[in-house]
Amino acid sequence: MTKSPAYLFGDRLVIFSIDDAKRIYSKSFFGKPLGNPKPKGAEDINRALELSLIEGLYLLRKGEIEVIHEEKLLSEEEFMKYAKLAIPRFDILFTVYNDLREKGFVVRSGIKFGADFAIYTLGPGMEHAPYVVICLDANSSITANQLMSFGRVSHSTRKKLILAMTNAKIGSVKYIMFKWVKL
Amino acid sequence: MTENENEFSYIIEKLKDGNITSQLIDKLIKYYKTDKNIWDEIVVYFDLKNKGKRVRKSKMSKVLEILDSSGKVKSIVFIYMENQPIILDEIFKFLNMAKSLSLDVFLAIVDKYGDITYYSISSLSLAKV
Numbered sequence: 233m234t235k236s237p238a239y240l241f242g243d244r245l246v247i248f249s250i251d252d253a254k255r256i257y258s259k260s261f262f263g264k265p266l267g268n269p270k271p272k273g274a275e276d277i278n279r280a281l282e283l284s285l286i287e288g289l290y291l292l293r294k295g296e297i298e299v300i301h302e303e304k305l306l307s308e309e310e311f312m313k314y315a316k317l318a319i320p321r322f323d324i325l326f327t328v329y330n331d332l333r334e335k336g337f338v339v340r341s342g343i344k345f346g347a348d349f350a351i352y353t354l355g356p357g358m359e360h361a362p363y364v365v366i367c368l369d370a371n372s373s374i375t376a377n378q379l380m381s382f383g384r385v386s387h388s389t390r391k392k393l394i395l396a397m398t399n400a401k402i403g404s405v406k407y408i409m410f411k412w413v414k415l
Numbered sequence: 416m417t418e419n420e421n422e423f424s425y426i427i428e429k430l431k432d433g434n435i436t437s438q439l440i441d442k443l444i445k446y447y448k449t450d451k452n453i454w455d456e457i458v459v460y461f462d463l464k465n466k467g468k469r470v471r472k473s474k475m476s477k478v479l480e481i482l483d484s485s486g487k488v489k490s491i492v493f494i495y496m497e498n499q500p501i502i503l504d505e506i507f508k509f510l511n512m513a514k515s516l517s518l519d520v521f522l523a524i525v526d527k528y529g530d531i532t533y534y535s536i537s538s539l540s541l542a543k544v
Contacts, residue, residue: 383532
């Protein structure tokens with residue numbers, strides 16, 4: 233299989249070849265074409281495709297892309313080292329992303345919902361994301377106040393909130409549904 | 416009933432009646448020394464009672480039980496103060512225990528003014544339908 237070259241710029245990877253961009257996007261809604269946050273489909277991809285480093289590592293492991301940083305081809309280890317420095321909580325976020333992708337979900341950024349990920353069963357543009365996901369380290373603690381702020385997010389966006397509790401060392405993820413109720 | 420559950424019931428009854436004596440306050444202080452969550456348990460207990468629930472204290476600290484009309488436990492309420500750390504692994508273990516007993520689980524978060532917000536929590540094995 234031909235690997236698509238993805239060029240590292242800061243905390244983004246860019247695929248410049250339009251054919252590669254179409255191929256990668258149509259795999260399962262990976263990335264976002266430049267200046268077009270909501271493409272209707274692969275046929276809408278007529279510019280470079282940007283990928284997050286999280287998507288990048290997933291695609292790198294799947295053998296779909298190769299990562300080039302300042303003319304140098306990076307190994308998976310080198311790329312991971314870079315990504316961990318560039319993105320706080322990278323291990324946790326990637327563990328959850330990988331688990332959700334392997335379960336067959338389309339995983340996109342959840343930032344506009346105040347969450348880490350928004351997940352789709354069909355894909356963006358085909359349905360509203362039914363779930364938003366916040367990723368947490370299972371061995372950590374949070375304050376009740378933080379937990380309440382998560383509850384506000386899901387309530388105001390009318391989405392189901394899932395707390396993904398990860399053990400990044402062993403790659404396991406446990407999911408908890410969390411919602412505000414009137415008792 | 417354990418001694419703590421007896422004491423809790425006694426305190427609740429007295430508070431319900433508005434029958435506040437120095438003996439009651441002493442009991443509360445004594446109880447507080449062994450269970451720092453006593454006041455929040457009381458606050459949540461009264462709130463649930465006001466909502467028409469049948470409630471009793473669980474053997475565990477920070478936990479109340481909601482009973483159905485036959486007196487069987489149907490839900491458990493885990494109480495946290497707003498700035499108290501919640502150990503996520505503890506929540507998950509608690510959820511697993513509740514799931515094995517087919518109980519609903521709620522979190523009652525009590526803020527610094529005594530206002531209570533309830534959340535339902537449940538574990539799920541996320542799978543694409």
